[in-house]
Amino acid sequence: MKEILYIEVPTPDTIAVKSWLKDEFNPEVGKKIITPDGIRLQFSSSTFRPSAISETSLELPDELAIVVWTVQRTTYLKAFRWATKPLPREQDTLRYLINTIRKQFPHHYPSPPAIDLTQTSIFEALADQYPLTVRYFQKMPNGEYDLSRVYWWEQRWRESVKAPQHPKQVIFRSSPNPQPPTPTTT
Numbered sequence: 001m002k003e004i005l006y007i008e009v010p011t012p013d014t015i016a017v018k019s020w021l022k023d024e025f026n027p028e029v030g031k032k033i034i035t036p037d038g039i040r041l042q043f044s045s046s047t048f049r050p051s052a053i054s055e056t057s058l059e060l061p062d063e064l065a066i067v068v069w070t071v072q073r074t075t076y077l078k079a080f081r082w083a084t085k086p087l088p089r090e091q092d093t094l095r096y097l098i099n100t101i102r103k104q105f106p107h108h109y110p111s112p113p114a115i116d117l118t119q120t121s122i123f124e125a126l127a128d129q130y131p132l133t134v135r136y137f138q139k140m141p142n143g144e145y146d147l148s149r150v151y152w153w154e155q156r157w158r159e160s161v162k163a164p165q166h167p168k169q170v171i172f173r174s175s176p177n178p179q180p181p182t183p184t185t186t
Helices: 014-024 090-104 122-126 131-138 143-162
Strands: 002-009 031-035 038-042 063-071 074-082
Touching (some): 002 063, 002 090, 014 038, 014 063, 014 074, 014 090, 063 090, 122 131, 122 143, 131 143
Antiparallel strands (some): 063 074
């Protein structure tokens, strides 16, 4: 068995992801078999031979096992290959899975509210939408300043995601045969 895919699904609703995987996901190849934590995709009729004595003589089934679980309100998906070598159209199947799951469960991060800190404090401005965040930052020695900085960085990050720009070049190539510097005398 080999892990071949590990992704975060941007939803805390693991049950919805499992249901989608079991009921709505239609792989382009393989036979879908429902499991308690996901699905298996069977690519051929080869089966495991329990009578095999040594590990080298085991014949693994040509299958992908896809499982879903949650940790701290985050959903994860892994795919494992139950075969000794890559399966036919394995990479196509994984790309299709990733694309369809991203369409079904897109990244959605609500934008923080627009605030005017000349009229109110950061605590008052964010208290309605982020009460726990405000409460914990209020307990910090420089909480108001720190929360303002977090808010500022969050705004910059969202702007960069909406309108990505190419990074500035910081490494420059020199000519193939650079001339050594000439010593100067004073």
